[in-house]
Amino acid sequence: MPTYDYKCEKCGHEFERQLSIAKMNEPTEYPCPCGSCHGTIIKMLAAPAFGDTIKMGMRKPDDGFRDRLKEIKSSHAGSTMNIP
Incomplete structure (x- = not known):
């Protein structure tokens, strides 16, 4: 399934979604x-x-x-990085 990139025109927040071609415009709604x-x-x-x-x-x-x-996370106290 393709990955599409999106951006908010107001705050600049960027994100991506894996969607079918038929649903690629769904996040813009x-x-x-x-x-x-x-x-x-x-x-x-x-x-x-x-x-x-x-x-x-x-x-x-x-x-x-x-x-x-994990090394990077342990060297930065208070990190909220999630490592699977």
Whole structure:
């Protein structure tokens, strides 16, 4: 399923969604998901993620990457980063 990028015209909040082609404009029908500005959402143009198997969901990052994320999190007290 394709991934689409969206942006709020009011606050600049950016997010992405994996949607079918038929539903690609669905997020533009709702206010900004930031919860405070209620701005208008636009669909952004983005290059396809060919070759990025992690972003495409075909494989997960290796354990070394996850271990490095844990090191970074432990060195930043109060971090809210979620490491699966």
